[in-house]
Amino acid sequence: MLRRISLTSQISIGMLVGGFAGLILGPQIAGIQLIGNIFLRLIQMAVVLLIFGAVIEAIGGLAANQLGRLGGKTAGWFLITTLAAAVLGLLIGYLVNPGIGMNLSRVSHATEIAKAPSNIDQTILNFFPSNIFDSLAKGNVIQVIIFAILFGIVLNQANKAGTFNQVLSLIKQLNQLTVKLVMLVMRTAPIGIASLMAWVTADSGLKVVLPLLKFLMAFGLGSVVFLTCLFTLISWYAKIPLGGLIKGFSRIILIAFTTTSSAIALPVEMTDAESRLGVSKSISQLVLPLGMALNSNGLAMYLSLACLTLTQLYGISLSFVAMLKIILLSVIACLGTVVVPGGGLVALTIVVPTLGLPTESIAILAGIDWFSGMFRTVLNVVGDTTTAIAIAADEKELNHDIYEQVRPVTK
Template identity: 80%
Template sequence: MGYLLNPGAGLHLAQLSHSAKIAKAPSDISQTILNFFPANIFDALAKGNVIQVIIFAILFGIVLNQANRHGAFNSILTGVQQVNQLTVKLVMLVMKAAPLGIAALMAWVTATSGLKIILPLLKFLMAFGLGSLVFLMGLFAFISWYAKVPLRGLIKGFTRIILIAFTTTSSAIALPVELDDAQARLGVSQSISQLVLPLGMALNSNGLAMYLALACFTLTQLYGMSLTLLALVKIVVLAVIACLGTVVVPGGGLVALTIVVPTLGLPTESIAILAGIDWFSGMFRTVLNVVGDTTTAIAIAADENELNRAVYVQEHPATKES
């Protein structure tokens, strides 16, 4: 969709171009893969090489999990958990002050670039909306075939979930509705839904991954930069990895952007350009996230013979009152 609509084309933010320099992509795929892994984790931390830090964190977590089967490394695990809790509190503290900074940066961008900045933002939302629609159509068609359920009944069963996700922009708020409708309207057993949906809320972020990739594509266009195929692959991979465990509240996309954008050589203030429409893009992100979680639960329930297909041909029960 980014290539089709070119949301960032036609406007060059020359006033920031001196601080924006795209990271040079390696010439072959093998070197790209090798660059994902740090030779020295402290060097990666000092240089802000986020993708290497994330890869190290994943590998370190796997090793710690394997080594701590008998509780020999509980102190290290506790320390990591405490650092994580403090980091989340720090992020939430910064997010409370973020609206002031975003307003100041947006005022500066609008003053220097004029109202012309509005058009790329509208095109960005259009590209994201169309991309979300294509993704949902493909996902529903695949799950209908995979789980052997009627497509019409599948889409009808998702109506309330999509409505709640679209209006609240929060996967956490939509979770109770997901749990209820997954069982009552989509036929997923309670044991499957209660395991898959909370786990998916933290780990499965289809919408955020799409948003990050399209946002990076748009920002590089706004700064007059060109991306090679390998650079695009790196952006997509980093976008997927950055979504693991991302904050599941409104505004979490901005946190993920601060991880991905600096790796492109773009200034962090460029995030403010998309921050002004974060609420609207959050609508699409949340829908894709929760639908991805619920369709995963349907697929697993079908594999485990715990899917009640009769609900797809019956009238759905009225919404339960609190």
């Protein structure tokens, strides 16, 4: 009897079939984008609710002495990995020099990009919600997380005597139903992803990728180096086999690579962190939603590499101070950046003008944003999940037995 094809294999097949269909049939198949967009919306409709409930449940259910300790460890890991990614992006940029020899005329092609706040004060102010229902309706992830953190802290403090156990139980049940809803939609992932890949290749083919192949190659190289170092570090730190660790990440990486969205990958990330990587539920529900909005390793590397590429394009030599500025801005711009496809362009509108580069130069990278988003998202979700593994190991909440035989998630 033939084994049932796993969801991971179905998605891989869908991605390949969609890509070839787009290349062969061209513009006549571009209308298939509608199916892919419906799939993305069905996933996105529940993501904000999932984040909202998961953060409240995670913080509300913690013991008082765990709250400050876990928060500090999480912030520390996020800062270290994001800084490392930004520095590596700059180093790879100097190694490959992707901006040398590129065609400057591409800057003249106007691209509509979402407006970023004009100053740092407004950026910080926009982190805080004035109306939580408005934040939920607009899908403002960072505002939702800040409210959920505060609500979770209040629930945690007020429930010391078990007075609000029913509220905590209701939130847990809501989270369970939300996850089931998302996983139901995920059954259509092979079709949705095939449709998106067909549209991308039909719309642009190779004409958009080839002129910036050097940039993509540099980003791909940086991604491989970063993942290799990160997996090796976590394998040593958490005392888990490297092979089992990589195998446990297989579906997370594939979903992130094909959807280019940390938000869409989050439900799978949380499920696999617990069932395939041995992270306890309390750790995964605290670290992963926070990481989605606050820990963007892939975006930090992308921004530093992109800024160096643009300076090379304009023939600008960078001083050591300018390099530090790029690294710092790349880390800061990751906070609260949109976690859906295209968020990299929004982040660029924060960093590029601050460096004195013309805003229209962002159009150079806009044509391949989908492809660079594949690398960004993989680094983002892997960085979040490895942080969860490290913290779970610290807290003795990592199931090492699961690495002896990593099994597919049963439905």
